[in-house]
Amino acid sequence: MHVNCEQAERIIDAAIAKARETGVPSCVAVVDSGANLKSFRRMDDAWVGSIDVAIKKAKTACFFAMPSGELGKLSQPGKPLYSIEHSNEGLITFPGGLPIVDADGVLVGAIGVSGGTVDNDHAVAQSGVAVIGVCDVPKHPWRT
Amino acid sequence: MHVNCEQAERIIDAAIAKARETGVPSCVAVVDSGANLKSFRRMDDAWVGSIDVAIKKAKTACFFAMPSGELGKLSQPGKPLYSIEHSNEGLITFPGGLPIVDADGVLVGAIGVSGGTVDNDHAVAQSGVAVIGVCDVPKHPWRT
Amino acid sequence: MHVNCEQAERIIDAAIAKARETGVPSCVAVVDSGANLKSFRRMDDAWVGSIDVAIKKAKTACFFAMPSGELGKLSQPGKPLYSIEHSNEGLITFPGGLPIVDADGVLVGAIGVSGGTVDNDHAVAQSGVAVIGVCDVPKHPWRT
Amino acid sequence: MHVNCEQAERIIDAAIAKARETGVPSCVAVVDSGANLKSFRRMDDAWVGSIDVAIKKAKTACFFAMPSGELGKLSQPGKPLYSIEHSNEGLITFPGGLPIVDADGVLVGAIGVSGGTVDNDHAVAQSGVAVIGVCDVPKHPWRT
Numbered sequence: 001m002h003v004n005c006e007q008a009e010r011i012i013d014a015a016i017a018k019a020r021e022t023g024v025p026s027c028v029a030v031v032d033s034g035a036n037l038k039s040f041r042r043m044d045d046a047w048v049g050s051i052d053v054a055i056k057k058a059k060t061a062c063f064f065a066m067p068s069g070e071l072g073k074l075s076q077p078g079k080p081l082y083s084i085e086h087s088n089e090g091l092i093t094f095p096g097g098l099p100i101v102d103a104d105g106v107l108v109g110a111i112g113v114s115g116g117t118v119d120n121d122h123a124v125a126q127s128g129v130a131v132i133g134v135c136d137v138p139k140h141p142w143r144t
Numbered sequence: 145m146h147v148n149c150e151q152a153e154r155i156i157d158a159a160i161a162k163a164r165e166t167g168v169p170s171c172v173a174v175v176d177s178g179a180n181l182k183s184f185r186r187m188d189d190a191w192v193g194s195i196d197v198a199i200k201k202a203k204t205a206c207f208f209a210m211p212s213g214e215l216g217k218l219s220q221p222g223k224p225l226y227s228i229e230h231s232n233e234g235l236i237t238f239p240g241g242l243p244i245v246d247a248d249g250v251l252v253g254a255i256g257v258s259g260g261t262v263d264n265d266h267a268v269a270q271s272g273v274a275v276i277g278v279c280d281v282p283k284h285p286w287r288t
Numbered sequence: 289m290h291v292n293c294e295q296a297e298r299i300i301d302a303a304i305a306k307a308r309e310t311g312v313p314s315c316v317a318v319v320d321s322g323a324n325l326k327s328f329r330r331m332d333d334a335w336v337g338s339i340d341v342a343i344k345k346a347k348t349a350c351f352f353a354m355p356s357g358e359l360g361k362l363s364q365p366g367k368p369l370y371s372i373e374h375s376n377e378g379l380i381t382f383p384g385g386l387p388i389v390d391a392d393g394v395l396v397g398a399i400g401v402s403g404g405t406v407d408n409d410h411a412v413a414q415s416g417v418a419v420i421g422v423c424d425v426p427k428h429p430w431r432t
Numbered sequence: 433m434h435v436n437c438e439q440a441e442r443i444i445d446a447a448i449a450k451a452r453e454t455g456v457p458s459c460v461a462v463v464d465s466g467a468n469l470k471s472f473r474r475m476d477d478a479w480v481g482s483i484d485v486a487i488k489k490a491k492t493a494c495f496f497a498m499p500s501g502e503l504g505k506l507s508q509p510g511k512p513l514y515s516i517e518h519s520n521e522g523l524i525t526f527p528g529g530l531p532i533v534d535a536d537g538v539l540v541g542a543i544g545v546s547g548g549t550v551d552n553d554h555a556v557a558q559s560g561v562a563v564i565g566v567c568d569v570p571k572h573p574w575r576t
Contacts, residue, residue, distance in 0.1 A: 001382075004184065004188050005186065005187050005188050008185075009185070034184075036192050036195060037184060037195050038187065039184060040181060040183060040185075041149065041152075041153070041182075041183050041381060041417045042149065042180075042181065042182050044148050044149045045377055047353055048178070048180050048321075048323055048353060049323075049348070049351025049352045049375065049376055049379075050323065050351075050352075051180060051181050052375045052376045053372065053375045056374070064352050075370075075371065076366060076370065077365045082234050083204065085371045086374070090374040090375060091374060092372065092374065093370070093371055093372075093376055094370060094372070110417065117368070118368045124259075140425050176322070177322070177324020177480075178320070178321070179480050180322055180323070201478060206481075207481025207482075208479050209479055209483045210484075221508050222508060224526055224527075224549070225526055225528060225550070226504060226507075226525070227507065227517045227524070227526070228526070230483065230486045230517045230518070230522040231481065231488055231522060231524060232481055232485075233484075235481075252526045266500075284351070292476050293473065293474065293475055293476050297473070322480070324474075324480050324483060326473075326474050326475050327472060327474065328469060328471060329437065329440075329441070329470075330437065330468075330469065330471065332436050336468050338468065339468060339469050
């Protein structure tokens with residue numbers, strides 16, 4: 001199952017509304033459950049460097065079906081997944097990327113936000129996810 | 145000068161309306177005048193391989209301020225720009241990428257479309273450009 | 289807005305004058321506000337490895353509109369942006385990259401210097417920036 | 433032996449003077465005899481896509497110690513070096529890249545120009561080379 005185009009646009013609309021409310025020009029990316037880009041928008045005056053960060057956060061959250069920041073806890077020096085960022089052509093493992101899980105507990109895609117502090121990016125991403133589902137992936141088996 | 149976010153969304157809306165009219169699920173990308181991604185949308189059922197093709201068409205049209213297909217005429221075997229596709233991390237030099245030029249003759253960005261035949265992609269891209277300008281870049285000097 | 293060619297050359301002249309004064313053969317790069325290379329110079333006897341470091345420092349400072357070293361404080365293990373270096377085809381997040389902001393508070397480009405200690409690189413970069421502006425980006429909204 | 437910084441700047445000055453005379457905003461790159469970037473300048477309004485093309489032309493001319501256009505004759509379909517562009521992270525094999533050979537017949541670097549027609553780029557490159565030498569590499573053995 002994949003997030004569809006109409007859903008992806010509504011997700012980005014909601015995320016950008018939240019970003020605007022927080023006063024932070026942001027980039028927002030949505031990928032489908034195959035981690036392939038579905039939709040992307042860069043607000044005016046958002047950092048150019050945030051384009052790639054937002055897309056990589058979305059992909060990271062999808063690749064491993066968990067919030068990008070959760071993966072980041074495991075990828076610190078001395079931790080089990082140290083340096084996993086080198087895989088998949090580059091991960092971003094700090095907050096701002098969230099899985100999108102539908103009402104049946106199926107991972108249908110992910111969102112990535114970059115533009116401000118990681119807390120702000122995380123909140124903006126949550127506003128996007130809430131449009132169609134949650135970001136909590138059920139224990140295996142989950143389906144893509 | 146850059147295409148702004150609101151313009152980029154209207155450009156993509158128009159391009160997708162045209163794609164829908166032609167019955168071809170397509171990917172549409174808009175970049176600013178620095179060839180950095182501004183907005184992207186993938187219609188449902190569009191080829192996954194079209195994501196990168198659409199983005200590269202937009203970048204190509206911006207990089208050289210000409211329709212991607214015009215560059216392709218020059219990059220054929222035996223032609224002056226043979227193999228230019230190896231530059232800039234990969235160009236796409238068949239039709240579907242168009243510069244976006246505003247009323248003052250300034251290149252403000254570019255659009256890239258991938259999904260169907262090159263003729264269809266080109267027509268869809270034209271529908272997008274028409275929202276805010278033209279795709280004909282004035283003779284040098286033009287400005288970015 | 290972009291730094292223009294004549295400004296970029298004067299920026300590099302000043303940076304190299306400073307580098308010479310400090311006795312450190314250096315590489316100096318200037319990018320425009322889209323993070324695209326505008327001008328570059330490698331002093332004789334500068335490290336070959338500094339070419340890419342200088343360019344990446346300039347891009348990094350432009351990508352996120354902040355001194356490269358400020359980003360580096362946030363990207364350490366345990367810090368909010370840990371491993372952001374994996375984005376944008378590789379960032380350099382130690383000092384030596386600075387945004388270039390004009391009198392209107394607009395980010396017009398960035399400079400990157402590599403050749404000696406990070407303190408020396410930072411001082412050389414500052415000499416370059418001072419030619420046409422400052423390196424302090426105003427609080428959002430700033431414009432590109 | 434390498435072209436030095438002062439020579440590289442004079443080469444670029446001469447090339448840009450010629451480019452200006454021909455009315456074509458261009459990018460000019462100079463690499464040393466190790467194919468490492470020595471100096472680069474992008475004239476205002478030159479295509480953003482020409483940055484990488486100019487650098488790759490200079491590298492190509494240095495990598496194989498011949499004009500980039502000569503290599504291009506050999507890399508056409510059916511020719512001995514077909515698709516050599518895939519090597520060295522991407523070659524550009526149409527005119528505009530020239531070796532720089534000093535009075536002793538030693539390859540000291542190369543120049544690459546991109547901005548207009550290949551004929552114009554070639555002429556601009558020749559103006560640069562003429563500042564310190566010629567572009568004809570003597571038969572082997574030549575030295576780097």
